Amino acid sequence: MTMDENQQRAWRALGLGPVWDSRAGQVQREEQASPPGLSSSERSAGADRAVLPADQDGSGSVAVAELTAGQGEVSAMGWAALESSVAGCQACSLSQGRTQTVFGVGNRNADWMFIGEAPGAEEDARGEPFVGQAGRLLDNMFAAIGLSRSKDVFIANVLKCRPPHNRDPLPAEVGSCEPFLARQIALVDPRIIVVMGRFAAQTLLRTDASISSLRGRVHGFALGERTVPVVVTYHPAYLLRTPSDKGKSWSDLCLARALAAQAS
Numbered sequence: 261m262t263m264d265e266n267q268q269r270a271w272r273a274l275g276l277g278p279v280w281d282s283r284a285g286q287v288q289r290e291e292q293a294s295p296p297g298l299s300s301s302e303r304s305a306g307a308d309r310a311v312l313p314a315d316q317d318g319s320g321s322v323a324v325a326e327l328t329a330g331q332g333e334v335s336a337m338g339w340a341a342l343e344s345s346v347a348g349c350q351a352c353s354l355s356q357g358r359t360q361t362v363f364g365v366g367n368r369n370a371d372w373m374f375i376g377e378a379p380g381a382e383e384d385a386r387g388e389p390f391v392g393q394a395g396r397l398l399d400n401m402f403a404a405i406g407l408s409r410s411k412d413v414f415i416a417n418v419l420k421c422r423p424p425h426n427r428d429p430l431p432a433e434v435g436s437c438e439p440f441l442a443r444q445i446a447l448v449d450p451r452i453i454v455v456m457g458r459f460a461a462q463t464l465l466r467t468d469a470s471i472s473s474l475r476g477r478v479h480g481f482a483l484g485e486r487t488v489p490v491v492v493t494y495h496p497a498y499l500l501r502t503p504s505d506k507g508k509s510w511s512d513l514c515l516a517r518a519l520a521a522q523a524s
């Protein structure tokens with residue numbers, strides 16, 4: 261895919277500098293200076309990862325994970341019932357400290373699903389995931405691969421209520437909330453899932469492995485008869501604190517884009 265002007269603007273807003281394009285194995289470089297904080301090896305990694313790992317192309321070597329769909333009603337709910345059920349949920353103690361639940365946004369029939377950890381203060385106040393600075397960065401990441409938040413993706417968190425002081429979610433909270441996410445994934449029925457951050461990746465993939473070991477590989481998520489490819493990347497809030505890892509995140513998005521193209 262060749263970047264249009266909007267994508268190139270988003271690319272520059274990401275602070276990533278040269279444009280790498282993976283089409284036909286060619287790497288093209290935009291004629292501009294490299295930004296500080298992005299090494300040549302990180303840029304090269306971005307180009308390399310645009311090509312699917314040879315042994316992880318959906319041919320059977322992918323470890324497949326799944327979530328607990330929950331007993332009873334949630335696993336059979338449509339969107340309206342699910343949204344209403346989340347809004348009124350008091351299944352864990354996080355319900356006591358929330359301003360409101362944060363259900364998820366985007367196209368409910370999207371090919372792409374992005375999954376994060378839990379609402380922060382701004383998300384809790386506005387009822388929408390990934391707003392504020394991290395949200396703007398995520399929107400730029402979408403634009404860099406030709407996606408729009410409203411049209412092309414559905415975004416959700418593992419937890420629908422904000423943990424106090426943004427602490428890590430507790431296992432019991434995840435267990436209580438997991439059926440909602442499982443149902444969201446089933447209803448969206450995405451072609452590709454991108455999980456952002458250590459916690460979301462570990463939850464979705466049922467692992468305690470580090471994010472650095474989970475990145476750069478294709479994972480799988482069982483959805484009925486189908487296995488949905490899953491790519492792990494950094495959380496936008498982490499990238500704001502560690503901009504030197506934006507290049508790695510770009511390589512993850514290139515991998516996801518290649519998988520999405522293969523699945524369509």
Ligand code: SF4
Pocket residue numbers: 346349350351352353354355361419420421433436437
């Ligand atoms: S975090 Fe999930 S399980 Fe806990 S109260 Fe909120 S919606 Fe319910």
